[in-house]
Amino acid sequence: MISRVAVVPHPPLLVPELVGGAVDETAAVRAACLAAARELAEHDPDWTAVAVDPTGPRTVENVAGSFRGYGVDVPVSLSRRPSSVEVGLPLPALVAGWLREHAGARSVRVHLVPPDLPTADCVAFGARLAASASPGRALLVLGDGSHRHGDAAVGRPDDRAGPFDEAVRAALAGADAAALTALDPALADELGARGRAAWQVLAGVPGAWRCARSELLVPFGVGYHVAVWEA
Template structure:
C-alpha cells in the first residue's frame, strides 16, 4: 500500500467532554482532525506518531492514560491491549490515543521529541521512519494570533503559519526544514520540531488535502500526504 503521512494539531478541545458547553464552537477543529484520522485509519490499523514534549526524546507505546489533568477523567489507550497505565501522559500522547480510539485503529506508537530538538536531528528521525506505512505528525502552530492569543499577539504569527501552511499544502520538505527554530519558539509554535521530522521522512510526497484554522488564537494545521 502507498505510505501516508498526516499532520494534525493536538489541542485538548478535541475531546468533547473537556469543553462541555463550548463543544459546538470547537466542532470545526474536531471534525477536521477526525476526517484526517479516518483517512489514515483507512490506510493502516497501526500508526507511528511524532509529537513534541519536554520529556522527549522517548517512545511511548502500549499504555493507557487519562485527561483528568485537563479537567475530566476521560480514559484512553494507545493500543487495544495496553499493558500498563500512566496517569501523567503528555497531552499529544493522550490525543494520539483518543484519535486512535475514535477511528478504530489497533495501535499507535508515539515518538516524543523535545521542543528544542535541532533541525538535523529532527530530519534524521524522519529518515528512520521511512519504512512506516502510516505516520501521524502532531503539532500546533503559533499561539500568538490576534486578540485571542494565549500570549501577547505577534504580527509575525500570520506570516509564520502561512509559510507552514504552504509547505504542508505542497509537501515542500525543504521549506519545512527551513523553518527557524528560534522564531518558532518565540511564537509558541511548538509543532516546529514535529513538522521537521516529517520533512525527513523519505518519499516522493504529494499533498492530497490540507487546511489551516486559527479560531482561538492558535494556529491549527491539517494535511494528508501520500507517497
C-alpha cells in the same frame, strides 16, 4: 517505508468532554482531525506517531492514560489491549490515543522529541523512522502552530504569527519538505509554535509526496494545521 501521513494538532479542545459549552466553536478543528485520522486508519491500522514534548526523547506505546489532568477523566489508550496505565501521559500521546480510538485504528506508537531538537537532528530522525518502517506504513504527526494570533491569542499577540503559520500551511499544502526544513526554530519558539520539531521530522521522511488536502484553522488565537500526504 511510510506511504501515508496525517498532520494534526493536539489541543485538549479536540475532546468534547473537555470544552464544556464550546463544543460548537471547536467542532471544525475536531472534524478535520478526525477525518484525517480515519483516512490514516483505512490505510494502516497500526500507526507510528511523532510529537513534541519536554519529556522527549522517548517512545510511548501500549499504555492507557486519562485526560484527568485537563479537567475531566476521559480514558484513552494507545492500543486496544494496553499492558499498563501511565499516570500523567503527555498531552500529545493522549490525543494520539483519542484519535486512534475514534478513527478505529489498532495501535499507535508515539515518539516524543524535545521542543528544542535542532533541525538537522529532526530531519535525521525522520529518515531513521522511515528506514525502520515496513512498506505501506502510516505516520501521524502531531503539532500546534503559533498561539499568538490576534486579540484572542493565548500568548501576547504577535504580527509574525500570521506569516509564520501561512508558511507552514503552504509547505504542508505543497508537500514541500524543503520549506518545512527552512522553518526557523528560534522564531517558532518565540511564537509558541511547538509543532516545529515534529514538522521537521516529517521533512526528513523521504518520498515522492503529494498533499491530498490541507487546512489551517485559527480558533481562540491558535494556529492548527491539518493535512494528509500520500506517496
